Structure formats: structure tokens, C-alpha cells
Amino acid sequence: MLNGLVTTVREGARYKGESNQWMWIAHRISGLGVLLFLVTHISGMSFSYFNPKVHEALIEIYKTPLFSVGELFLAACLVFHAINGTRIALLELKPEWWSEQHKATRASLLITFVLGAPTLVIMAWKSLSFYLATGR
Amino acid sequence: MTIQTLNPAQRTIRTVKPMPLARNRFERMAWIFMRFSGLILVFLSLSHFWLQHLIVGTHQLQFGQTVARWGAAGAPVTIENVFWRLYYVAIIALAMLHGLNGFRQVAYDYLNNRGVYRGVMIAATGVIAVVSLMGLVALLGGATIVK
Numbered sequence: 001m002l003n004g005l006v007t008t009v010r011e012g013a014r015y016k017g018e019s020n021q022w023m024w025i026a027h028r029i030s031g032l033g034v035l036l037f038l039v040t041h042i043s044g045m046s047f048s049y050f051n052p053k054v055h056e057a058l059i060e061i062y063k064t065p066l067f068s069v070g071e072l073f074l075a076a077c078l079v080f081h082a083i084n085g086t087r088i089a090l091l092e093l094k095p096e097w098w099s100e101q102h103k104a105t106r107a108s109l110l111i112t113f114v115l116g117a118p119t120l121v122i123m124a125w126k127s128l129s130f131y132l133a134t135g136r
Numbered sequence: 137m138t139i140q141t142l143n144p145a146q147r148t149i150r151t152v153k154p155m156p157l158a159r160n161r162f163e164r165m166a167w168i169f170m171r172f173s174g175l176i177l178v179f180l181s182l183s184h185f186w187l188q189h190l191i192v193g194t195h196q197l198q199f200g201q202t203v204a205r206w207g208a209a210g211a212p213v214t215i216e217n218v219f220w221r222l223y224y225v226a227i228i229a230l231a232m233l234h235g236l237n238g239f240r241q242v243a244y245d246y247l248n249n250r251g252v253y254r255g256v257m258i259a260a261t262g263v264i265a266v267v268s269l270m271g272l273v274a275l276l277g278g279a280t281i282v283k
Contacts, residue, residue, distance in 0.1 A: 004246040035235035049274035130195040
């Protein structure tokens with residue numbers, strides 16, 4: 001049943017697809033991570049209409065360290081998936097750019113870092129100052 | 137599916153039956169949808185994330201802000217409410233379909249048992265349909281003011 005997954009994990013290191021093989025795997029993992037978050041996020045936010053008490057309780061749960069760390073992972077996954085997805089879409093719509101694939105990969109990693117690093121730092125700083133101020 | 141030998145390089149290649157036309161058409165539309173929904177979602181999802189999770193911040197999240205953006209249930213709908221509702225309807229519709237199709241591609245690659253694949257996809261489609269519907273109903277109904 002999971003032969004494909006086992007093969008991917010075992011052969012991933014051996015496959016000579018270079019950086020773009022890892023980008024492909026990272027794109028799938030980050031995409032599944034964002035999807036898992038969105039399913040909980042959309043259903044959680046919808047309780048503001050169905051049952052505000054549940055919604056308020058959920059907001060308090062979100063203000064705990066476990067969810068703050070998860071939110072940092074989400075930020076990294078989302079920024080990476082967005083920038084890497086842009087690279088994939090642009091390259092597949094523009095075959096004449098295929099000769100510059102590795103340059104495009106490095107560029108998308110650089111943009112992910114430039115956009116993602118300040119996002120993570122600011123979010124971590126906001127979370128830390130919240131927990132220090134409230135003593136939770 | 138048969139195994140053939142490609143003579144010059146002596147490599148084995150797999151030859152598969154051509155895809156049925158209806159399936160081919162669906163896959164082509166799904167491919168196009170993934171590219172364009174993805175490019176739109178780059179702007180929608182990043183603007184939402186940076187506004188609500190970074191600038192506002194989860195720790196500063198208050199119920200009143202949600203009410204102000206979506207509009208309270210039963211209250212007259214302002215132009216701001218319409219903007220935010222359209223914005224979130226677009227995100228939910230595009231992101232859930234984009235995510236469902238992405239999940240389908242991953243499941244198709246790794247779940248080699250046809251029955252398991254179908255079961256997982258029926259479950260995933262059901263969960264995503266219910267969640268999308270919850271989000272859309274909540275958006276169009278407006279947030280409820282806590283009494």
C-alpha cells in the first residue's frame with residue numbers, strides 16, 4: 001500500500017535529480033501541512049457564526065506555546081509553498097526558461113528566506129513577549 | 137502494462153495504455169487550475185497571513201475584530217463586510233480545491249491499492265466539502281455577537 005512512499009524515502013537520497021528533487025518533496029510536504037492547517041483553521045473560524053463560545057475557547061487555545069510553534073512551522077511552509085509554487089507555475093508556462101532551472105531554484109530559496117526569516121522572527125518575538133508579559 | 141526494451145541504451149521502459157479521453161480532459165483542466173489558482177493564492181493567502189497572523193497577531197486576536205470584518209449576523213451589511221466576505225470566499229474556494237487536488241496527486245502516487253486510494257479520496261473529499269461549506273455559511277451568515 002505504501003510502497004510508493006517507502007520507495008521515495010529510500011531512493012530520494014540516491015536519485016540524481018539534485019536540488020529540484022528535494023524541492024519537489026518539500027513542495028508536497030509543505031502543501032499537505034498547509035492543507036491540514038486550513039481544514040482546522042476554516043472550521044475553527046466558522047464557529048464564530050455557529051457557536052461563539054466555542055470560537056472564543058478556540059482562540060484561547062491558539063494562544064498557547066504549542067500552537068505558537070506550530071504557527072511558525074505554518075509560516076515557513078506557506079511562504080515556501082507560495083514562492084516555490086510561483087517558480088513551478090512560471091517555469092511550466094514558459095518552456096524557454098527551462099535552461100535556467102537551477103538559477104530559478106536558487107532564486108526561489110533566496111526569496112523564501114528573505115520573506116520568511118523576518119516573518120518568523122517577528123512572529124516569534126510577538127509570541128515570546130506575549131508569554132513573558134502574561135506569565136503563561 | 138508491459139515491459140519493453142529500448143534498444144540503443146538497453147534501458148527498460150514501461151508502456152501504459154493511453155488515458156481515456158474524459159480522464160485526460162479532467163487532468164488537463166486540473167493541471168491548468170493548479171497553476172492559476174496557485175498564482176492567485178500567492179497573493180490572497182500571503183496577504184491574509186501577514187495581516188492576521190503577523191501584523192495583528194494571534195495573541196492580539198479579539199472576537200470583535202472578526203465581527204467588524206465579517207459583519208454581525210442580522211446587522212446591515214457594509215461595503216467593508218462585502219469586501220472581506222468576497223476575499224475569504226475566494227480564499228476558501230480556491231485553497232480548498234487547490235488542496236484537494238494536491239492531496240489527490242500525493243495519494244495517487246503513494247496509495248497503490250485502488251480500494252485504499254478510493255476510500256481515502258472519498259474521506260478527504262467529504263472532509264474538505266464539509267469544512268468549505270461551514271466556512272462559506274459562517275461568512276455569508278456573518279459573525280454572531282457574543283451576548
